[in-house]
Amino acid sequence: MEIRDCRPRTAGTAPIAALLVLALLTSSGAAHGDFTLASQNCLHLGWGKQAYQTKKNNLLKHFYKNVGYDVIVLQEVMRQADIGLMNPGDYWVTNTIVQGASTYKEAYTFLVSKAKFTTLRAAPTARISTTPGFSRPPAGIRIREGNSCTWVLAYHAIFGRKADRLKEVKKVREVYDEFSKLDRACQHVVIAGDWNLAAKEIEDFFGNMNIDVVPTERTSLNPKGERSEPYDHCLATAKVINASNVLMPSIGTKRWRKEVSDHLGIGCRIKTR
Secondary structure (H helix, E strand, O other): OOOOOEOOOOOOOOOHHHHHHHHHHHOOOOOOOOEEEEEEEEEEEOOOOHHHHHHHHHHHHHHHHHHOOOEEEEEEEOOOOOHHHHOOOOEEEEEOOOEOOOOOOEEEEEEEEOOOOOOOOOOOOOEEOOOOOOOOOOEEEEEEEOOEEEEEEEEEOOOOOHHHHHHHHOOHHHHHHHHHOOOOOOOEEEEEEEOOOOHHHHHHHHOOOOEEEEOOOOOEEOOOOOEOOOOEEEEEEOOOEEEEEEEOOOOOHHHHHHHOOOEOEEEEEEOOO
8 A cells, every 4th residue: 555645734724634644654553563664855954054953953843743753764964963953752863973975974863763662772773884885875773673673774875967876776785685684583674765766766776676665756846846856765675665655744845845855755654574
């Protein structure tokens, strides 16, 4: 099942249909161990004057508090970012070091719900991929609940020339294999983020491996707030992802583009059994 255009709840104004879609994705009736995952490119989170940073952090915090995902991965988190302010609720927060091949560097951030993962006693430790050939190597954390264990990775692909993007993303198959072998108790590997490529282009690199790359809709925004490119995805072997959606902000895409990010967030449900 694939769910499209899920809108977050805002007090007293959310359309009934939007609430029904959100309920489907975050239903407490899901199998034990299943969890919801969101991914957001934050467009230089931490850059700019303090007033701009505060407004942006508060908009992100309000948005993700309302959509209520169990795990959230963020890209384009800069050294100056105040993740404590952005934290959308009772989450463990894990940051990687900043990475980049030039003076431009950014980190990945993982937010993990304390209410969902009650056995956690501290923020998970992030592991950065050792596979060479990446401007910002993917990084992952282990999500454990009961007898289930899943690696959740964040990834922001290089932009620039498309040939460079294709060359880098082709190596994600090696990253997938790397994390699959790290812990035999972890049944699944999920990679979410801004791939700067369409889903079909990513799938081609996995050959005969049965991989799902979702959603397939346009998620990046041009300066007018119009949806332009299908760049943000969750990737896992087939049947691990059993729902996906694009997160549409209630403030509108034009304002979101101006004040928050040039990408919409995405969500998916991870089936761990």
